[in-house]
Structures are given as structure tokens and as C-alpha cells.
Amino acid sequence: MRPVRFSAVATLAAVTALTAVTGCAEKADAGGDGAVKVIATDTSCEVSKKTFPSGHLQLAVENKGSKVTEVYVLYPDDRIVTERENIGPGTKANITAEIKAGSYEIACKPGMKGDGIRQKVEATGGKAVKRAPELDAAVAAYRQYTLDQAEETLPKAKVFADAVKAGDIEAAKKAYAESRIGWERTEPVAESFGDIDPKVDLREDGLEEGQDLEKDWTGWHRLERSLWQDKKITARDKELADLLIKDLTVWQKKVGTAEITPTSMANGAKELLDEVATGKVTGEEERYSHTDLVDFKANVEGAEKSYELLKPVASRNEAALTKELDTRFAELNTLLDKYRADKSTYVFTSYDKVGKAERKELSDGVNALAEPLSKLAAAVAK
Structure with missing residues (x-):
């Protein structure tokens, strides 16, 4: 979110x-x-x-x-x-x-x-705007990427929702983080529609004045609280599981209509790093499940996908910038890999087990990448 x-x-x-x-x-x-x-x-x-x-x-x-x-x-x-x-x-x-x-x-x-x-x-x-052919290709490839992520997310979200509806807390916990990966990779596109993000990814402290906690708070994090903090699944939770799938289905249908440009891809990559800085590194995003590092990795992967698609033009316009971005992405990915035993899975260390010094190291890695990434849009617009 x-x-x-x-x-x-x-x-x-x-x-x-x-x-x-x-x-x-x-x-x-x-x-x-x-x-x-x-x-x-x-x-x-x-x-x-x-x-x-x-x-x-x-x-x-x-x-x-x-x-x-x-x-x-x-x-x-x-x-x-x-x-x-x-x-x-x-x-x-x-x-x-x-x-x-x-x-x-x-x-x-x-x-x-x-x-x-x-x-x-x-x-x-x-x-x-007159674009280089490579940029048109980048936009087309990124649009397909967002479609693929939405299509892959829905069945994983259904596994999660079905477990909630069955009252199976442990199965729901197991499916929770994986159901969010595609969303986290492409969240800037989902946010561009305005109303979907607060329905599926709102945190408890995101409610506006006058909104009711039980009535207006929906989505993944509402269910996350039930599973990890309340340790029970209520009739309302089962309704929310169905609503989550309904809202994610709307997202899946809308993704193909998103306005995507080379600069929105570049700015979206920077937004994903901001997501990491303000939600994942701080532990705010997954405050009950502590699965923040799964989201962290997905955000970085989404940002890197945009960058790799834009890199042919960016490297032609700003070779020093892309050289630095290559280095910073590699460093941050290496740092994240310290917290998972197997690179082929998304099983990461629970974030409540990550100490202050390690969180500072992760934060420094994000900062080192975020600064040059903020220059990517200008580089592709030259």
C-alpha cells in the first residue's frame, strides 16, 4: 500500500x-x-x-x-x-x-x-511525444508484465481466501504473503485507478476521519490482523475474503486499461522504493504477520523490471546512471538474499527477528538505490 x-x-x-x-x-x-x-x-x-x-x-x-x-x-x-x-x-x-x-x-x-x-x-x-522505438517496446512489455502479475495473483489470492472461508488459520497464514507478491510488484499501476488500493491494501491507521474500523476497513491487512493478532476467523472475515477476491478481479480487469508511459514506469519504480522505505523497512506494512521482507523483495523486483525495460534508452542517454543503478540493484538484492535460505522461494526471515543494525543496513541499501532511481524518468525523457 x-x-x-x-x-x-x-x-x-x-x-x-x-x-x-x-x-x-x-x-x-x-x-x-x-x-x-x-x-x-x-x-x-x-x-x-x-x-x-x-x-x-x-x-x-x-x-x-x-x-x-x-x-x-x-x-x-x-x-x-x-x-x-x-x-x-x-x-x-x-x-x-x-x-x-x-x-x-x-x-x-x-x-x-x-x-x-x-x-x-x-x-x-x-x-x-515522439518516442524511440525501444520506449514503445518497453511500454508494451511492461503492460504485459502488469497483466501477467494480476493474472498470477488472483489464483494465489483465492487459495488465501478459501482458507479464510474454511476457518483454517494456519493455511491462511501460509498463503497470505505469497498472495500479495504480484500486487506489490506492480502497485503503482493499481494505485493509478484510485479506488482499488484502499479497498484491498489499506492499513488500520489509513482510515480517514469518520470511517468505521469494522465497516470500512477491508482487504488483506484487515484479515492479517484477524489471523495473527486476534487469532480467530469471524463471519465478517469470511465476507471480507470474498470481497477481496471481488476487488482483485476488478483490478485484474482494469490493469490492461492503465495509462502507461516510459516516465510513469520510471516514476513507478521510484514509488516502489518509497514503499520499501516507509512501510517495509519500518515494519509498518505487515505489522501483524511480519512478512515485510516478502513485500520488500516484490517491490524491488517490480522496480527492477521497469528499470531493465527502460535501460536501453537510459544507458544511451545517461551511461553513468545506468552503471550505478546496475550496481545498486545488485547490492540490494544480495542484501535481501541474506534473509532467505533458498533463492527459489519467497520464504524470508520474519521481520520481527531482524535487529536494529540489520534494519539500518537494509535502509541504507534502499537509500543508495533510491537516489539514482529518482533520475531515471529524466534520463528516458531526453
Whole structure:
């Protein structure tokens, strides 16, 4: 789940963990002369231009508030064009996105909650971005990858749901983490639809004000709590198991319609690293099952898939960047492999058994990869 809905304590922890991820790499002045500057505070979201040409959009974001924030470019129906999460107080971020002519909104979310503070903007002109043939091939291959992941997830999720409905706690526990792998690999695409992610992957502290814990909290993590904390399966849990499959089936059907561009692939890879930094390294994501390292690995695999598909063009434009990314991905994968006995399985050490020093080592590995990965979108857009 995108790490946007935090309790106050979790937010403070996330800001601390994110300093290296979003801060040091993006302290430099953001954007160039043609960039749309976005100034986010705790109470406002100012944009320097309300109208700009379609094509490659450059956003130069600066967070002048006291809270960690995120910035979205949204279609009128709230589908996501591009986003950058976890922009810490006093830091800057550059976002490169491919955008068609039309009406949009730029939204800032102080504290990473709610609908955000929005500005209506317009992309003018009708010229499509000219892409290298390799980029069109990358988009097609990634679209197929997301379809494959959704199709592979559904039967695994059904095994999990069937165990819940049968009242078999141990079988449900065994199936839980594996049922989430495909989702975690491609979560930025799922999040682009807006309503599916909170239905299937919401954490307890992600409920908005006024929502009811028992009525409105659905999905994997609601069942995770029942299995590991409550240690019982209720009639409501069995209903939620059916609802999970229903919602994942909608996701499977929608995946093929997702708006995918080379820059959204690159930005999505960075989002997956942010997912690791704010949910997996901190232990927030799988707080009951402690299966965080399974999600961690899946997030890294999804990010690496996007990178490998974009690498032919990125290496031509920024050879030094791809060399560094190759090294950082290899280092992080090697580090993760320390926590599983067999590389052919997804059986990882329970995260509650991973000590502070080891968590710091994992965090450092994520930070080392996240900084160059944030430059990938700009490299493929050259």
C-alpha cells in the first residue's frame, strides 16, 4: 500500500527514515527554466503556471511546510498521471512526466492524508511525444508484465481466501504473503485507478476521519490482523475474503486499461522504493504477520523490471546512471538474499527477528538505490 495514511507516530518515524531517501538527493535546486514550480506548505499548494504545453512536463517541487507531503498530477476523475510521495519538510523533488493535452489537477497532500490541496491546470497542444522505438517496446512489455502479475495473483489470492472461508488459520497464514507478491510488484499501476488500493491494501491507521474500523476497513491487512493478532476467523472475515477476491478481479480487469508511459514506469519504480522505505523497512506494512521482507523483495523486483525495460534508452542517454543503478540493484538484492535460505522461494526471515543494525543496513541499501532511481524518468525523457 502507498504509505500515505500514517498515524502521527508513524509519520514522525517515516520522516526520519526518509531523510536520506528524499532529502539528501534532492536538496539541490529543483527543475529548469521551463519547469512548473510547485510550492507546498501545510496549508497551500502553489503552482507557477496554470497552463503549459503537453509533452514532457517538468515539475520542480519544494516542500516549505512542516509535514512530509506528496504531489500528484491527476486526471479529472482522480486517476493518477504521476506522483511523488514522501517529500520531506525543507526538501525539493524533480518530477518528469509525459502528459497529453487536457485538463488536470495538481494536488499537494500535507501529512500525506485526504484529498489534498488542489490547483486546476491545463496542458495545451495536441502533439504526441515522439518516442524511440525501444520506449514503445518497453511500454508494451511492461503492460504485459502488469497483466501477467494480476493474472498470477488472483489464483494465489483465492487459495488465501478459501482458507479464510474454511476457518483454517494456519493455511491462511501460509498463503497470505505469497498472495500479495504480484500486487506489490506492480502497485503503482493499481494505485493509478484510485479506488482499488484502499479497498484491498489499506492499513488500520489509513482510515480517514469518520470511517468505521469494522465497516470500512477491508482487504488483506484487515484479515492479517484477524489471523495473527486476534487469532480467530469471524463471519465478517469470511465476507471480507470474498470481497477481496471481488476487488482483485476488478483490478485484474482494469490493469490492461492503465495509462502507461516510459516516465510513469520510471516514476513507478521510484514509488516502489518509497514503499520499501516507509512501510517495509519500518515494519509498518505487515505489522501483524511480519512478512515485510516478502513485500520488500516484490517491490524491488517490480522496480527492477521497469528499470531493465527502460535501460536501453537510459544507458544511451545517461551511461553513468545506468552503471550505478546496475550496481545498486545488485547490492540490494544480495542484501535481501541474506534473509532467505533458498533463492527459489519467497520464504524470508520474519521481520520481527531482524535487529536494529540489520534494519539500518537494509535502509541504507534502499537509500543508495533510491537516489539514482529518482533520475531515471529524466534520463528516458531526453
